[in-house]
Amino acid sequence: MRERIRSAAEIIGLSKHTLALTGAGISVESGIPDFRSFGGLWERFDPMEYGTIEAFLENPEKVWEMFLEVSELIGRARPNPAHKGLGLLQQLGLLHTIITQNVDNLHQEGGATRVIEYHGNSRSLSCLGCDQHYSVEELGGRQPPRCACGRILKPDVVLFGEPIPSGALQQSYDLASSCEALLVLGTSAEVAPANTIPRTAKRAGAKIIEINLEPTVLTNHLTDIFLEGNAGEVVSKLVDEVRCMVAGR
Numbered sequence: 463m464r465e466r467i468r469s470a471a472e473i474i475g476l477s478k479h480t481l482a483l484t485g486a487g488i489s490v491e492s493g494i495p496d497f498r499s500f501g502g503l504w505e506r507f508d509p510m511e512y513g514t515i516e517a518f519l520e521n522p523e524k525v526w527e528m529f530l531e532v533s534e535l536i537g538r539a540r541p542n543p544a545h546k547g548l549g550l551l552q553q554l555g556l557l558h559t560i561i562t563q564n565v566d567n568l569h570q571e572g573g574a575t576r577v578i579e580y581h582g583n584s585r586s587l588s589c590l591g592c593d594q595h596y597s598v599e600e601l602g603g604r605q606p607p608r609c610a611c612g613r614i615l616k617p618d619v620v621l622f623g624e625p626i627p628s629g630a631l632q633q634s635y636d637l638a639s640s641c642e643a644l645l646v647l648g649t650s651a652e653v654a655p656a657n658t659i660p661r662t663a664k665r666a667g668a669k670i671i672e673i674n675l676e677p678t679v680l681t682n683h684l685t686d687i688f689l690e691g692n693a694g695e696v697v698s699k700l701v702d703e704v705r706c707m708v709a710g711r
């Protein structure tokens with residue numbers, strides 16, 4: 463493991479354009495379960511009944527049961543060493559942008575300033591009837607929150623069946639097409655189009671460093687260095703190694 467951390471640190475230290483792609487696994491140590499692991503959210507909430515735009519349009523009150531539970535978890539969550547480590551790499555000029563599939567704002571709270579929210583965010587809500595937009599703060603405690611027109615609001619998170627915000631999609635593609643190294647952390651890479659980012663980066667010649675508790679669909683085909691373990695622990699070690707390496711030059 464030590465050797466692999468060292469090789470990964472060397473790649474990051476030498477790369478002129480490094481990106482990170484993160485998924486729900488990076489926030490598990492902050493108390494937010496992921497989706498597909500044992501005990502994950504999709505075990506409790508059937509994605510067909512709670513995770514699609516069709517489900518929301520048909521029965522928004524039901525889908526809000528899941529939104530409420532998740533927003534309580536997000537409200538209590540604090541950035542963990544993985545979020546903070548990536549934030550530090552960004553501040554040191556060693557990580558250009560973080561593309562996250564998460565909607566929990568923990569990268570920003572962990573010190574990152576350039577974050578692409580590929581699946582939207584949970585801080586703002588929209589009315590699918592009159593296209594009015596609200597921030598979480600301006601809405602009262604009434605649940606589920608409603609628009610002034612009376613309709614139940616939808617958080618600006620991307621449900622299955624909805625498009626990826628066009629700016630996030632294009633920017634991520636452009637960045638992946640020109641990066642030299644990509645860190646992939648805490649994602650099963652099961653969901654498109656986010657899971658096309660590693661292939662795009664690889665085609666551009668980037669080295670892929672993957673951090674996960676277990677191998678994924680990427681590990682044997684695309685990944686150059688697989689660092690197995692908790693994101694918090696592995697990122698901390700990796701950041702220490704990168705800092706030592708950069709300081710010693």
Ligand code: APR
Nearest residue numbers: 485486487490496497498563648649650651674675692693
């Ligand atoms: N450290 C590192 N990896 C972890 C940790 C941890 N502490 N805990 C879990 N993981 C890994 C799991 O092994 C798994 O590979 O994180 C991954 C989480 O995968 P998913 O649950 O599929 O989450 P994600 O890849 O983000 O899902 C993508 O699916 O339902 C949608 O919109 C939702 O954005 C989400 C998308």
